[in-house]
Amino acid sequence: MEQVELGWNDFWAEIFRVKHRRSIQGIQHYDKMVVDFCIEALGLKKGSELLDIACGAGDQSVEFTKLGINVTAFDISERLIEVAQECAGDNEVTVNFFTGDMLKMSFEDQFNGAVLLSHSFGFFNHEENMQVLKDTHKALKEGGSLFLDLMNPYNFPKFMKTWTALEGGYLLSEPHLLDAPAGVLRGRPATFIDTDNNRIVLMDEDALSNNDIRMYTALEIRAMLEEIGFTKIEFYGQNKLPRMPYSSGSERMVVVASR
Ligand SMILES: C[S@@+](CC[C@H](N)C(=O)[O-])C[C@H]1O[C@@H](n2cnc3c(N)ncnc32)[C@H](O)[C@@H]1O
Numbered sequence: 001m002e003q004v005e006l007g008w009n010d011f012w013a014e015i016f017r018v019k020h021r022r023s024i025q026g027i028q029h030y031d032k033m034v035v036d037f038c039i040e041a042l043g044l045k046k047g048s049e050l051l052d053i054a055c056g057a058g059d060q061s062v063e064f065t066k067l068g069i070n071v072t073a074f075d076i077s078e079r080l081i082e083v084a085q086e087c088a089g090d091n092e093v094t095v096n097f098f099t100g101d102m103l104k105m106s107f108e109d110q111f112n113g114a115v116l117l118s119h120s121f122g123f124f125n126h127e128e129n130m131q132v133l134k135d136t137h138k139a140l141k142e143g144g145s146l147f148l149d150l151m152n153p154y155n156f157p158k159f160m161k162t163w164t165a166l167e168g169g170y171l172l173s174e175p176h177l178l179d180a181p182a183g184v185l186r187g188r189p190a191t192f193i194d195t196d197n198n199r200i201v202l203m204d205e206d207a208l209s210n211n212d213i214r215m216y217t218a219l220e221i222r223a224m225l226e227e228i229g230f231t232k233i234e235f236y237g238q239n240k241l242p243r244m245p246y247s248s249g250s251e252r253m254v255v256v257a258s259r
Pocket of ligand 1: 017053055056057059060074075076077080100101102103116118119120123
């Protein structure tokens, strides 16, 4: 069997983020619950302007739009934005999707709310992670709020080695590893057995390193947000209603903060 290595964009976007995510049972219901919580926590109403940063394949953006929210959403992966546009078309809604880099945001006073969902924060060094928060603060209108949906650094999901049947093949995922001295969750190595094309698809070096996530504690996130000027900083222990207090054992660490 032929063996190929694919970069971050190809492997992550097509195989992991589209094929794998959409194979998860109940994922649409999960997205709806997350969206309902965001709407309540951010105080969004029909006609509110929302920025979905690193929107992936657009599943949540489309849900927000179906509920009357005007969504601007971007992701660095061209392929994911293509899939997101198809998803909007299938649902007969219009979302302002575009390919973009969260390190190059230039919005000003435009949005009632901004979301970074499924732990889409912490991909860079500390200064760059701060830059993302600063530019998000700038993108919000006065009184607008940010919603960060993060893994709980004190209670990581129990990552397992998994073998999943997907459209066109099988995905073998290794567990994430926590590099404790660096405070970084190292990317999850995966192999795709591409039965359609009779080949084994591996992640190249770039794909592996681009998957690293800097994990911040609640104290660190609070200090970063305060330094930037965010106010009313609140933490919750799950990304769906009802609002649960955040603790070391919580399922997630959700942060809501206002400009
Ligand atoms: C964990 S996924 C979450 C996707 C989506 N928010 C969701 O909840 O399904 C992280 C996303 O961040 C995107 N991403 C990574 N680096 C980015 C960057 N510099 N600018 C914009 N998006 C980026 C990836 O392409 C990926 O879609």
